Each structure stands twice: as structure tokens, then as C-alpha cells.
Amino acid sequence: MLRRVITGQKRLVATSTILSAAHQGGEALVPILIGVIIDEAVGGGTLVDLIIWIAVLGAAFLVLSTSFQYGTRTGELAVERAAHALRLELTTRILHPRGSAGPGRLPGALVNVATGDAQRVGMVALAVPLGLAALGGVVIGAVALLRMSVPLGLLVLIGAPMLLLAAHRLGRPLQRRSESEQEHAAQAAGVAADLVAGLRVLKGIGAERPAARRYRRVSRDSLTATQRAATAKSWHDSTLLGLTGVFLAVVALVGGRLAATQQITVGELVAAVGLAQFLLGPLALVAWANGELAQARASAGRITAVLSEPPGLPAGDQDLSLPVRGHVRLTGIAADGLTGLDLDIAPGELLAIVTPDQSVATTLTELFGRTRDPVTGTVELDGRPLSTLDPQAVRAAVLVAEHDADLFEGTLLDNVTLDRAAGDVVRQALVASTVDEVARTGPIGERGRALSGGQRQRVALARSLAAGPPVLVLHDPTTAVDAVTEQRIATGIRDLRHGRTTVLVTTSPSLLSVADRVVFLASGTVRAAGTHAELVRDDEEYQSVVLS
Amino acid sequence: MxxxxxxxxxxxxxxxxxxxxxxxxxxxxxxxxxxxxxxxxxxxxxxxxxxxxxxxxxxxxxxxxxxxxxxxxxxxxxxxxxxxxxxxxxxxxxxxxxxxxxxxxxxxxxxxxxxxxxxxxxxxxxxxxxxxxxxxxxxxxxxxxxxxxxxxxxxxxxxxxxxxxLDWRFLLAALIAVPIQLHTVRWYSGRALPLYARQRVSVGSMQQQLQETVGGSGTVRALRLQERHHGLVRGRSLDAVDWTMRGVRVLTQFYARLNLAEFVGLAAVLVTGFLLVRDGSATIGTATVAALYFHGLFVPINTALGLVDDAxxxxxxxxxxxxxxxxxxxPEQNAQISERATIEVEKVEHAYQPDQPVLRGVSLEVAAGERVALVGASGAGKTTLAGLIAGVRTPDGGTIRLGGTPIDELDVRRTVVILSQEVHVFAGPLADDLRLARPDATDDQLSVALTRVGAADWVAALPDGLGTVVGHGGHRLTVTQAQQLALARLVLIDPPIAVLDEATAEAGSAGARLLEAAVEEALAGRTGIVVAHRLAQAVTADRVVLLDAGRILETGTHAELAARPDGHYAKLWKAWADHRPGC
CATH class of the missing domain: 1.20.1560.10 (ABC transporter type 1, transmembrane domain)
Incomplete structure (x- = not known):
């Protein structure tokens, strides 16, 4: 995965590596040049020497500045492009017609994979060039030092990494502490957000003061944790500061003695001290790149897990013969909660299915839309088993409208037309779902949250009706609608769907009373069938399920 | 909106x-x-x-x-x-x-x-x-x-x-860099801030799109909206990339300009050192110190200026x-009401938007201990009236008195509690949720309250009983259970007046029956206003009040109103009862 990211952006990554290396080289040159200017100009050179060397310094700055600008930009561009490509790949996988990326994954976790993990994996495209360039900077510094003096060079080259290693060691317990601190901080933020989310409830029961006290408690706990962590971090940083100071003192000692015995010049001593300080920079950058790679590896694992998850359903290769008549037949179905269910739905029939068990209702709708295949038995459409058909083709013929279907951001009309339904069809659908009463233009907010629950349900219903599929399966479409409106909707559905197969999975009497036939399922199979009125009259258990 | x-x-x-x-x-x-x-x-x-x-x-x-x-x-x-x-x-x-x-x-x-x-x-x-x-x-x-x-x-x-x-002339040399730095910071903060704000917006809207698409993947599959959503994600993602890169460009230009300041300052300090050493007013060591001082400033200056946007x-x-x-x-009010928990609503007006009144001169008197059901189509003003009586909103006109005292002089929450349509389970142990209602309640008192609303059995069956972590990130409760919790909170507070707003609306029929029994228990002995969505709640009320377009149209017992030919309530009742012959 990581290699793919690099090769996918190889030109940008290569450019960024070269430019970043030039930047590091320039940064390394600055202390060296300061030393040279001290030696050649300040310590007894002429004005011309000074001008020449200042010009060289200027050239070094020009190189480091330009290469930094373009190196960083190309690197960041590579990161963004790689993350973008991953996001799209993940989106495609998650929306795959043959099933989502594993049943155990919650939407929130998948979104995290598509945003956070994709970005972290993309970071490889910056971490690699910067890491390589930093190594280059270390080499340049090393060569410069070794050319001045072998012992001084070795001292710096061994001492600096050891210093960073010590930093790493010292940092590990700190990291653990900072994690627990973050947990506490997140908890405080979580409690605050939770209280705000429940603000109406709190105000309704007058629990403002107890709620404030509860938040204060959590906030104080969080404060204790953060202060403890901050103290640890302060001492960690200072210890490093101290160690760096001692390291510089040792370099000064060795360099000073070498200079005093004329083995190196004063300028070289200055350069050596400067380089010892400078080298900590690229070395830390190497460590950073290493850390990013480790994080990216973990993220890449999560992305690969999603992408490589096999689709939940086998593909089907057969086509449906068009036009679809809408004859649906279930034979000997055994699946969750169903034990040998047989059911024949005639083309154009308005059938209602009543089951006291919500999980059975869900199983049924999943079977109709082929988001799952039955363990035994077959679901057929116009005589063809659904399991032999491409799920995408099944859904073009059978639209399953789940009761918790989502609306999407945009206007109400956008949600109903979906860029494909014709104007008069949409109008009829809106009327049938009684959506004409709610504002049609204007944004409905993220997931339609600007609408009330009842309004959302009616818009979703209008969307299904406007799609006008040969077979429409509606699961509890009116649970949040008042009785009078529900009655109108029931009539609307019946009239609009006249002549096209429609299945209502519901326990609502208003809807049941418009169905041609009602099938009452109990203990996994058909217990009774007939009209709503007949069943109410004859079946006490039916009565208790649908009436209240 | x-x-x-x-x-x-x-x-x-x-x-x-x-x-x-x-x-x-x-x-x-x-x-x-x-x-x-x-x-x-x-x-x-x-x-x-x-x-x-x-x-x-x-x-x-x-x-x-x-x-x-x-x-x-x-x-x-x-x-x-x-x-x-x-x-x-x-x-x-x-x-x-x-x-x-x-x-x-x-x-x-x-x-x-x-x-x-x-x-x-x-x-x-x-x-x-x-x-x-x-x-x-x-x-x-x-x-x-x-x-x-x-x-x-x-x-x-x-x-x-x-x-x-070291020498005041070194300072002068170093200060040559300052105008460049100031100019750079001004240039940067003028450009960067709006740009970063825009970038955050575009990244946020990309994440939101992903949330919608991924969260709604079932719907996307059912309606075969894959291409449309792929396009939406791609568009927002490209937009985010674009704005991020603009931000990067400005940031790199910022540091490049600071590089210029570094060079100018360093060169000036070195030249000063050269001149001072030549005329003998400084040693080479002093010149070195000055140069190293200035070189040592690069990092802190970049850090400080880079923190401008954080700040x-x-x-x-x-x-x-x-x-x-x-x-x-x-202002805090402390008045408490007398024993008699009456409600008097007088010519109350309310509007959320200036020219769209929701309540138009509503007057209503409720006797102590009476149970009144508010019915009517959605948009009739039921919820608004309930909120006004409970004091969570202030009416635009008219007065509301509880137990004879104007509501704005009362410590409202000791008098009246409202359970809104919205159910929220507070994250944390279940007992903590209940103690929001009554902080000093003992475990026994909590259990008694739960028993009264019929929740004792399932609470006992939770992994840690009362200590089970519920709500966001914890054990998930069903809508019915969450509403029972809300009723248990009401029982714990034990107010003289309770307002229930469609508390059983979304629970499904089986849950609704359970809840109706719980509501009976929770309201026993109180003056109650119930916004009835399911008319079964109107049947058991002492009085039914029908609202239509912000006015009270009909008021009377269920039997009276249901028998009134051509009455609004009678129509509503017919639609509800037609398919429910057993009721």
C-alpha cells in the first residue's frame, strides 16, 4: 500500500526529494559559511573577500529558500493527491452494489478510515522525501565536519544520534501519559457535547444545576490529568535542552583544544559548533519521518482491510427480461427468523406483510432487494431467482425503501427527483406522500435534519414513489405521521401504485386497510392471510399486533 | 429555516x-x-x-x-x-x-x-x-x-x-531585518487567515459528504445512486485538495520571505563584525558571538511568527x-406555588417569525389535578402551547399563571416539568442520568421510580444494572426504554404540574402500549397537559382541547367531542378509530 502511494506519485515524490535535499544542503551551508567568513574576512581579510563571501552566503540562502518552497509544495501536493485517490477508492468499495465493507464496521469508523487514515497514508508521500533529504543533510554536515577534523567529526556524528536516541527513550513514557491526558480531555469535551445535545431535555426537567456540577467535576479531572502531563512534558523538554547544552560543551572542548593546538582554524571551530547544533534538525526530521511511516503503516493496514473485504454477495450474470412484470415468488425461504416461508405476489398486487418481529421484517426487505441471499429457498422475480441476477439489475426492478432510509443534503426536490424522475411523476409522488404541505425549496440540511421526523419520512416516501420501480417494497413508511395524514398517504400509495407490484411491510392499520391482501407472519411462516378487515375479525393475535 | x-x-x-x-x-x-x-x-x-x-x-x-x-x-x-x-x-x-x-x-x-x-x-x-x-x-x-x-x-x-x-551597532545591524519581517507577517495574516478559514470549510464539507455517503450507503445502494455520490465525494475532495494547496503555497511563501530577512540580517551583522574588528573596537570572538547570536534567532523567530495564525x-x-x-x-425567581396546581392561560399569542403567528389568542383554564389532552394536526400549535405552559418559552403576548402566580415570577422548574418529543439518554452510568433529575436520590429511590414506569425489569437485566454505561458510546437503549427513563426522571422530580409532548409518538405500537401505562403512573396525582399524538391518550384524559391553526376550536370530554356531528375532533377520531375496531 505504502509503496503504491509512492509509485503512484513518483514524479512529485522524486522532485520533492531532490528539492528538499537541496534545502537541507543550504541549511547546512549557513553555519559553515559563517565560519568561513569569520576566517577569511572578519579575521583579517579584505573588503573584497567580505563581499565575495557574503555573495556566496546570499546564493546559499537563495538555494535553500527556493528549494524549500517548491520541495514542500510538491511534497504536499503528492500527499493530497494520494489521499484523494484513496478516498475515492474507498468510496467506490463502500458503495459496492454487492455489499458494504464488512458488516462489523460502523459508518463512523469507515468515515475515519476514509478521512484520517487516507490522509496519514498520503503523508508517506511527504515523509519519504523529507526523510531522505534530511539524511542527505546529515551526510553533507558529516562530510564537512570530517574534512575539518576526523575526531571532531566522529564526535558529532556519534553524539548527535545518541542524543536523539536518548530523547526517544525519554519520550516514551511521556507519550503514554499524553495519551491518557487526551483521553481525559476528550471525555470533558464529550460530556459537554452530550449535555448540549440533551439541552432541551435538561431544561424541560430543570436539571441545569446538577448538569453544570457534573461537567465541573469532569473538567477538574481533566485539568488534573493535563497538568500532570504538561509537567512531565516540560521536564522532558528541559532535560533534552540540558543534554544538548552538555553535548555542545563537549564539542567546544574538543574543538577548542584542536583549535588551540592549531589543528583546525578558528572559523572551523565556529562552524563545528554551528554544525553540531544544525545536525540535530535533520536528525529529528529523520526520526519524524520514521514515526510518520509507522503511523502510515497502521493506517494502511486499516485501509487494506476495507478494500480487500470480499463483497457480501456473489455476483449474478443473468439479465432480467424487460419489461419487468413484477411477479415475486418466495419458496421455502429459511433465513433469520423465517422457517420455510412460501409467498406468491401477483404482478400488480398491493400486498401487506405483518410481522410482530422487527428482525423478520428486516430479513424480508433484505431478501427482496437482494442485499442478502436466503440460506435455503429462492426468491424469484418474473420466474428468475434473484441470486442469479446482478444486484444492480435487481435494484433497478425492485426498490426497497427501508424505514430508516437516509435523506441527503440539498433541496427537498433534489432528494425526490434524484436528477432522473420526470416533473409530473415527481408532482404526483409529492401529492401522494402529502409532501406538498412542507416547503419544497430551500436546503433540508445535512441528512435532512432541518426537517422534522415526520417530514423526513414523507420525503423519503415521495422519493421512492417518484422512482416508480416495477416492484416497490415499503418498510414502515409512516411511523412518525399523524392519523389523518397517514390515511391520506395510504390512499395516495394505493392510487399511485395501481397496477404495479407494491409490498408494504407494516403494522399500521391505515396502510393495511388499503392492501389487496394482508399476510400475517408468525413463527417464521404464514399464519393467516386475507383482507385487513377479515384478519381483524378472525385472528386475535393479529388484532393485538396491529391495534392499539 | x-x-x-x-x-x-x-x-x-x-x-x-x-x-x-x-x-x-x-x-x-x-x-x-x-x-x-x-x-x-x-x-x-x-x-x-x-x-x-x-x-x-x-x-x-x-x-x-x-x-x-x-x-x-x-x-x-x-x-x-x-x-x-x-x-x-x-x-x-x-x-x-x-x-x-x-x-x-x-x-x-x-x-x-x-x-x-x-x-x-x-x-x-x-x-x-x-x-x-x-x-x-x-x-x-x-x-x-x-x-x-x-x-x-x-x-x-x-x-x-x-x-x-556586545556592541550597540550589532543590534542596529540585526534590526535591519525587522521591517522585512513585519511586512511579511502583515502580508501573511491578511492572506492566510481567510484562506485557512476557507480550507477548514472545504475539508469539513468533504468529511460531511463522506459521512452522508458512507452513513447512507444502504440507501445509496437501494436507489443505485453510486455514481452520483462518487461524483459528490470526488468534487468535495478535489475542492479540499485545492484549498489545502493554496494554504501550503501561502505558507511556503511566508517562510521564503522570512529567509530573505534572515539573510539580510546575518549579512549586516557579519559586515558590522568585519568593520568593528578592523577598527579595533571588537575582537574576532565578539564578532563570532554576534553572528552566532543572530543565527540562533532563526528558529525562535520562525516559531514566533509561525504561531501568529495559531494565536x-x-x-x-x-x-x-x-x-x-x-x-x-x-434573573432567578424563587416564588413557589401554593398547594393548588392550577394552570391559567389568558389570551396567549406567539410567533417564531413575525408575520406567521403560531398561537392566536389562546385561553385555557386547567383545574388542579385535571388531565388535559391537546390534539390537532401538525402545525396547529400544540407543542408551542405546551412549551409556553412549561415556561421553556416566553409568550409574545398574554399571560400564563400557575397556581395563581404569573409564570415569570416562579421558580418554574420546581413547579412544572416538560418531557419533550426529543429523547436523550445522557452518556454515563444509568444512575447518573437519573440523578440529573434528583441529585440526592438513593439507589432505592431510583429503583422505586423505575418500577413505577415499568422499567425495573430491563434495568435489572442490564450488564451492570443501574451502573451500566448508557447513551453515546455506551449500552444502546431502545426508544421505548429511553422514554421510560424520561418518565422515571419525572417521577423523581415529583412536580405538581407535568407537561408531556408526544412522548409516545415514535415508539411503535407495542412500545406505545407499554408507555401509556407508564405515563398513567407518572402523571398520577399531578395536573397534566398531554400533547396527544395517538388518540388513545385523548380517550383517557379528563378533557380534550382541539387546536387548529393557533386557536382552540373545540374543548370537552372525549365522548362529547367524538359525538359532535361534523366536529373537527370527531373527524380526527374517525380516521384513527376506523381501522381499530377493537379500541
């Missing part, structure tokens, strides 16, 4: 006075922190002087052993600097974190006291974003930016002092928090 009135944002004066108020009790700590950090930085600057001294010793041709003394001093300086900086940073953290904690607590206190109208007008999204994103932005600034900024600024200031001590982001968040904390607190 017109333009939203967001919550206020503080003015600069309000913000400063809020910061001063937070700082005042911590004055001693602040002074000590600055003193210790200053001392630490000052000690650190001796390092370069000692290095310069070594250079001078070498140029003077002293023996190698002469180096030892300054090196020992270097080690001592390193230790001293480390100790002072560790101590100083600890103090800064204690100061900053303490202030932050107090600020967020004040914020939450204030939010909880806000009138509901105001919260709803602004949308809870705004509040949530302030309490999470803005608090985080300030915390980040306090945790990382503040100590770094403190250290950098001190280093810069003291280095400049150090340059003066501005924190400032933007701070004004949003202080905006809320400095809102005037609503």
Missing part, C-alpha cells in the same frame, strides 16, 4: 476583560512563571558568550588547558537553563490550563442557563461547535503554542539585549466562548 440568529461573539473589550478576570486570581503564578522563564533564557544566552570567549582564547594563542574553565561553565549553564526552563514551563502550563478549565466551565454553566428560544434560534450545532471545536482550538494554543511562544519571545528579546551588550485561530475561538459567557444571566 430563514437566516439563523447565531449566538453572540464578544467584542475585543469584553474578551480582554474576561481574560483579565481569569488572570486576576492567578497573578502571583503568572509573575513567577515569567520570572523563572526569563531567568532560564538569560542563563541560556551565556552559552554563546562562553563560545565567543573560547574563540578569543584560541585567537590569543592561549594553551589548550585554558579551554577547560569556559567548558565547565558551559556545562553548568546547560544544567541551570534546563532546570529553570522545566520549572518555568510547568508554571506556564499550570497557569494556562487552569484558566482554560475555568473558562470552559463558565461557558457550560452559561449555556445551560440560556433560554431555550435562543438556543433553538441559533441551532444546537453552533453551541456544540463552540463547546468542542473552539475549546479544542484554545486548548491547543494553551498547550503547545503558549509555552513555545513564551520561550521564543523571551529568547528573541534577550538575544537582542545580548547584542547590545489568531485561538483568538477567534476565544471571542466565541466569551461571547456566550458574557451574556447577561436571566
Amino acid at each position: 430563514s437566516e439563523r440568529t447565531l449566538l453572540p461573539v464578544a467584542t475585543a473589550a469584553q474578551t480582554w476583560s474576561a481574560v483579565r478576570a481569569l488572570l486576576r486570581p492567578r497573578r502571583g503564578l503568572a509573575v513567577l512563571a515569567i520570572a523563572v522563564l526569563t531567568a532560564g533564557t538569560a542563563i541560556g544566552l551565556v552559552t554563546v558568550r562562553l563560545l565567543g570567549h573560547i574563540v578569543d582564547l584560541v585567537t590569543e594563542g592561549r594553551p589548550a588547558d585554558a579551554i577547560t574553565a569556559p567548558v565547565v561553565a558551559l556545562v553548568l549553564v546547560a544544567i541551570g537553563q534546563a532546570v529553570a526552563s522545566g520549572f518555568g514551563l510547568t508554571l506556564v502550563a499550570r497557569l494556562g490550563e487552569g484558566m482554560l478549565a475555568e473558562l470552559r466551565e463558565r461557558f457550560v454553566d452559561r449555556v445551560l442557563a440560556l433560554p431555550l428560544d435562543q438556543v433553538e434560534e441559533a441551532g444546537t450545532g453552533d453551541l456544540t461547535s463552540r463547546v468542542t471545536n473552539d475549546v479544542t482550538a484554545i486548548a491547543t494554543a494553551v498547550r503547545s503554542a503558549l509555552p513555545e511562544l513564551a520561550r521564543s519571545v523571551l529568547t528573541i528579546a534577550l538575544t537582542l539585549v545580548g547584542l547590545v551588550v 489568531q485561530a485561538a483568538g477567534a475561538s476565544l471571542v466565541r466562548l466569551v461571547g456566550v459567557t458574557s451574556m447577561p444571566a436571566p
